[in-house]
Amino acid sequence: PETVDQDYHFEQVSAWPQSSLQLGQVSGLALDSDSNLVIFHRGDHHWGADSFNNQARYQQRSLGPIQQSAILVVDPSKGSILKASGRNMFFLPHGITTDKENNYWVTDVALHQVLKVSSDGKDRTLMALGEAFIPGSDNNHFCQPTDVAVDTESGNIFVSDGYCNARIIKFSADGKYLSEWGAGSSDRRRRIPFQIPHSLVLLPDKKEICVADRENGRIQCFIAETGEFVKEIKKDEFGGEVFAVSYIPTGDGLIFAVNGESLSRPVPIRGFVIDYSTKDILDTFSPNKKEFKMPHDIAETRDGSVFVGDASSKSVYKFTTEKLHHSVK
Numbered sequence: 001p002e003t004v005d006q007d008y009h010f011e012q013v014s015a016w017p018q019s020s021l022q023l024g025q026v027s028g029l030a031l032d033s034d035s036n037l038v039i040f041h042r043g044d045h046h047w048g049a050d051s052f053n054n055q056a057r058y059q060q061r062s063l064g065p066i067q068q069s070a071i072l073v074v075d076p077s078k079g080s081i082l083k084a085s086g087r088n089m090f091f092l093p094h095g096i097t098t099d100k101e102n103n104y105w106v107t108d109v110a111l112h113q114v115l116k117v118s119s120d121g122k123d124r125t126l127m128a129l130g131e132a133f134i135p136g137s138d139n140n141h142f143c144q145p146t147d148v149a150v151d152t153e154s155g156n157i158f159v160s161d162g163y164c165n166a167r168i169i170k171f172s173a174d175g176k177y178l179s180e181w182g183a184g185s186s187d188r189r190r191r192i193p194f195q196i197p198h199s200l201v202l203l204p205d206k207k208e209i210c211v212a213d214r215e216n217g218r219i220q221c222f223i224a225e226t227g228e229f230v231k232e233i234k235k236d237e238f239g240g241e242v243f244a245v246s247y248i249p250t251g252d253g254l255i256f257a258v259n260g261e262s263l264s265r266p267v268p269i270r271g272f273v274i275d276y277s278t279k280d281i282l283d284t285f286s287p288n289k290k291e292f293k294m295p296h297d298i299a300e301t302r303d304g305s306v307f308v309g310d311a312s313s314k315s316v317y318k319f320t321t322e323k324l325h326h327s328v329k
């Protein structure tokens with residue numbers, strides 16, 4: 001009998017985007033409900049060594065907000081800009097997620113806030129969590145929050161907080177603090193606290209939250225309802241840093257991740273496709289001619305394209321798989 005052993009490998013689509021998107025540091029990627037790519041970038045602002053003082057206070061307020069459109073909606077097949085918004089409201093963009101009404105949920109590490117913003121081009125702020133420019137670690141403050149995940153069923157939102165906190169916080173759809181987990185976890189398998197929970201994703205079919213625990217070079221997954229630890233994915237191939245995690249419920253579930261530069265454990269900087277159940281690395285990928293510099297977020301479309309945003313090279317890369325069919329007798 002002939003069985004088709006479907007194998008695949010991601011390759012960069014080198015002709016994408018067809019024309020330059022004039023991007024600043026790319027910090028976040030998301031897909032909207034039309035499966036268009038949403039890019040969150042920093043225009044002419046940069047996160048450098050002197051952007052914050054040692055109390056995590058943003059030092060460049062005098063620059064004012066980014067005047068370029070920080071939120072670009074881009075056609076996934078050609079890379080042309082379909083919509084541009086988010087002017088004059090952000091200082092240091094970080095994470096972006098869309099909800100089922102196509103609102104943008106973003107984090108800004110200079111504002112120390114999570115904002116729910118309309119995608120109708122009017123940039124209406126529908127909700128603001130945290131106090132602008134004021135870092136903190138109570139129920140109403142964040143410290144450089146990094147990302148948001150939205151549970152479309154319950155409406156609950158999850159915030160990875162952040163560079164200068166070490167927790168995941170759960171809020172109701174209308175912004176009420178519900179619970180948090182992280183630093184001093186009681187679970188013996190989570191003795192080591194988060195070290196920059198840098199990105200998170202909801203697994204809709206498993207009702208779990210997976211977190212890129214950046215400086216611990218690992219991905220940890222939790223029951224979304226309770227924060228109970230489920231599993232950890234830590235690979236030598238990651239080196240010391242995992243910057244972003246994403247997920248599609250294909251088969252047993254596929255985890256997508258990008259690693260980062262680690263001086264202590266230099267390894268190639270790549271994208272990874274990992275089987276959620278077996279934790280096997282199914283594929284790795286990187287740009288054809290250039291190297292990744294600081295791949296900062298990763299997102300995939302329903303038709304199987306993968307996009308990686310690089311904060312250092314101010315670029316977005318597209319990858320697709322040609323399905324290599326070979327028959328096995």
Ligand SMILES: O=C(N[C@@H](O)C(=O)O)c1ccccc1
Nearest residue numbers: 025027047048049094296311
């Ligand atoms: O990690 C950093 N940045 C990236 O994640 C980012 O740009 O989001 C950073 C940390 C300290 C100083 C300067 C940059």
